[in-house]
Amino acid sequence: MTVGKWAVCVGVCVALATGSAFxxxxxxxxxxxxxxxxxxxxxxxxxxxxxxxxxxxxxxxxxxxxxxxxxxxxxxxxxxxxxxxxxxxxxxxxxxxxxxxxxxSPLGQRLVTEMPATMAEAAQSGQQWGRQRTTDMFSALQKEGKLDSQGRCPGTGSDGGGAATPPGGGSGQ
Known part of the structure; x- marks a missing residue:
């Protein structure tokens, strides 16, 4: 058997073993x-x-x-x-x-029915988490002196078009 035929044979065997190629x-x-x-x-x-x-x-x-x-x-x-x-x-x-x-199935139909509300609640939770996480990280950066109280890089005198403000205005809510 030539190397080419051998490679094809191995490829077919691997494909058959995984089941997905065919x-x-x-x-x-x-x-x-x-x-x-x-x-x-x-x-x-x-x-x-x-x-x-x-x-x-x-x-x-x-x-x-x-x-x-x-x-x-x-x-x-x-x-x-x-x-x-x-x-x-x-x-x-x-x-x-x-x-x-x-x-x-009944479970599948329940999933279809409940998924929009579930995803909306999950998205809201994710947004709240994101606002709090960003506020916490900005606070840590300010304590380390990497950001000033306006959320800008200290000593630059400019924020490059706008201060980096945490979502929700930095209120942590």
Whole structure:
């Protein structure tokens, strides 16, 4: 057996041993079904509402109703199609089938139902933690003399366009 054939044989054996090299890629239909049972279109609606609220604050001259159509039916179709390759890249057809089975189960549906509120609470906790952590670190840097009381590098006379202020204005709240 030549070295080339031997290398191919070893490669095939390793691939078979790991099982992933020849695993079937999920079809577009499988991924679409998974996205449906995971309520991805509902998540797009939540994203659209959040984006509309943000844009209405940033551009009050534009009616809020304008932004409500940002992710319209055509946008949902385009976004879904754009996301399918990521699922196909990271999951096999068997794994997608297993995920569909899970998300159709009572526990899977509970996860779908509770995840938006869970993620919102977790994000709020993360923001609070981040504000406190930044305030604590700024305080330590000030005690070490690396930052002045305004959050700037001491002796520079300038903050380079703005003092480095901890999120929340440095109040630690």
């Amino acid at each position: 695993a079937a890629q999920p079809s577009e239909a499988q991924v679409r079904e998974l996205m449906q049972v995971m309520n991805v279109p509902g998540q797009f609606a939540v994203m659209n509402n959040q984006m509309a609220a943000m844009m209405s604050q940033q551009l009050p001259c534009v009616p809020a109703s304008y932004w409500q159509t940002y992710i319209d039916k055509n946008g949902v179709d385009q976004l879904t199609k754009a996301m399918i390759p990521a699922y196909q890249h990271h999951f096999t057809a068997d794994e997608v089938d297993g995920l569909i089975k899970f998300y159709r």
